[in-house]
Amino acid sequence: MWGKFSNTQKVIMAGILILLIVVLILRMNVARLRGPYCQFEDAINAGDTKTAIQAYAKMNGSTQRKDRQNAEKIAEKYAKIELAGYLTGDSSYETVSATLNELKTNVLKNSKEMDGYLEMMEYWREAEENYRLGNEAREAGLYEEAVVYYEKIPRDYADYDNAQFAIDECKALKEARAKQVIEDAMSMIDINEDIHTYLDAIHFLDDYIAEHPEDNFISARREQFIDEYYNIQLKNIETLLSMEEEKEALKLAKELKKLNPDRKEAQEYIKQLQE
Numbered sequence: 001m002w003g004k005f006s007n008t009q010k011v012i013m014a015g016i017l018i019l020l021i022v023v024l025i026l027r028m029n030v031a032r033l034r035g036p037y038c039q040f041e042d043a044i045n046a047g048d049t050k051t052a053i054q055a056y057a058k059m060n061g062s063t064q065r066k067d068r069q070n071a072e073k074i075a076e077k078y079a080k081i082e083l084a085g086y087l088t089g090d091s092s093y094e095t096v097s098a099t100l101n102e103l104k105t106n107v108l109k110n111s112k113e114m115d116g117y118l119e120m121m122e123y124w125r126e127a128e129e130n131y132r133l134g135n136e137a138r139e140a141g142l143y144e145e146a147v148v149y150y151e152k153i154p155r156d157y158a159d160y161d162n163a164q165f166a167i168d169e170c171k172a173l174k175e176a177r178a179k180q181v182i183e184d185a186m187s188m189i190d191i192n193e194d195i196h197t198y199l200d201a202i203h204f205l206d207d208y209i210a211e212h213p214e215d216n217f218i219s220a221r222r223e224q225f226i227d228e229y230y231n232i233q234l235k236n237i238e239t240l241l242s243m244e245e246e247k248e249a250l251k252l253a254k255e256l257k258k259l260n261p262d263r264k265e266a267q268e269y270i271k272q273l274q275e
Contacts, residue, residue, distance in 0.1 A: 035058070036055045036056070036058035036059045036064070036067065037055070037059060037064070037067040037070065037071060039051065039052075039054075039055035039058075040052050040055035040056050040059070040071045040074070041071070041074060043055060044074055044075065044078050049099050049102055049103065050102075052075070052107075053102060053103075053106045053107060055071075056068070056071055056075075056106065056107050057106070059071065071107065072107060072108060072111070075103050075107045075108055076108060076111060076113050076114065078103075079099075079100055079103055079108070079113075079114060079117050080113075080117065082096045082099050082100060083096065083100070083117050083120065083121065086121065086124070087124060093121070093125050093128070096121065097118075097121055097125075100114065100117055100118055100121065101118070104118065123154075124157070126152075127152075127153050127154055127157040128157075130149045130150070130152045130153050131149070131150070131153055131157070131159050131162075131163060133149045134146045134147075134149035134150040134153075134163065134166060135166070137149060138166060138169075138170055141177075141211075141212065142212065142214060143170040143171070143173055143174035143177075143214075143215075144170075144174065144214040144215065144216070145214050146166065146170045147167050147170050147171065150163040150164070150166050150167045150170070151167065174215070174217075178215065178217050178218055178221075181205070181208050181218055182218070182221055184204065185201040185202075185204050185205055185221075185225070186201065188200050188201045188204060189201050191232070195229070195232060195233070195236070198225060198228065198229035198232070199229065201225055202222060202225050202226060202229070205218060205221065205222040205225065206222070209222065226259060226260055227260075229259070230256055230259065230260055230263060230265075230266075233252055233255075233256055234256070234265055234266070236252060237249045237252050237253055237256075237266075237269055240252065246273055249269065249273060250269075250270065250273040250274070253266045253267075253269040253270045253273065254266075254270060257270060
């Protein structure tokens with residue numbers, strides 16, 4: 001049948017066929033000719049969020065609604081990949097948070113998935129921060145403070161088991177340190193030689209508490225030392241009074257009042273001796 005056509009007709013028909021092929025190729029690549037969507041896709045694939053957002057802003061016509069929807073789907077997938085990068089430690093919180101918030105503000109304003117990604121970012125960030133603060137407190141010897149941070153870490157956090165181990169370690173270290181501090185303080189007390197060695201032990205504990213104010217056990221033990229000293233000195237006041245050494249008794253009572261103003265015994269002696 002092809003032989004029925006003249007050479008001229010054959011050339012014309014071949015030209016038409018080539019033209020049809022060109023048209024088909026152009027239609028297949030029409031997405032490339034739409035401009036903004038292509039720019040958005042290329043920018044996202046390159047990790048260039050700023051350029052992608054600028055391209056998305058150009059898709060503002062009613063005829064580009066489908067392009068916007070497709071761009072938003074791509075943006076959500078990209079956000080999920082960025083989130084995974086943070087969770088695996090490949091990307092920093094600052095970088096990923098900035099990227100996700102930019103996409104949320106400019107592209108995915110109504111995306112529930114993006115809201116979930118941002119909530120997950122903050123959830124893991126809080127766990128990460130508590131773990132970091134716990135480690136810093138432990139290294140500084142602030143064991144009770146470290147435990148408070150470690151106990152805030154959720155079970156699904158990657159370092160949860162390490163945090164639990166650190167809690168046990170902190171408690172053991174705190175107990176050992178407290179035991180040693182108390183032993184050192186008690187070794188300073190020698191009532192037979194000088195009752196005021198109690199005060200030396202109390203001042204020793206004061207210095208420790210100044211560095212470790214969170215150590216409630218040592219604080220409580222210090223109060224016990226004060227009570228022991230206070231009770232011994234109350235008996236000494238009675239002895240001084242029996243010897244009619246009222247001036248020395250008053251001096252000692254004032255010392256006890258200053259040491260522990262909450263107890264009333266010394267105050268009653270002061271009142272009695274000043275009348």
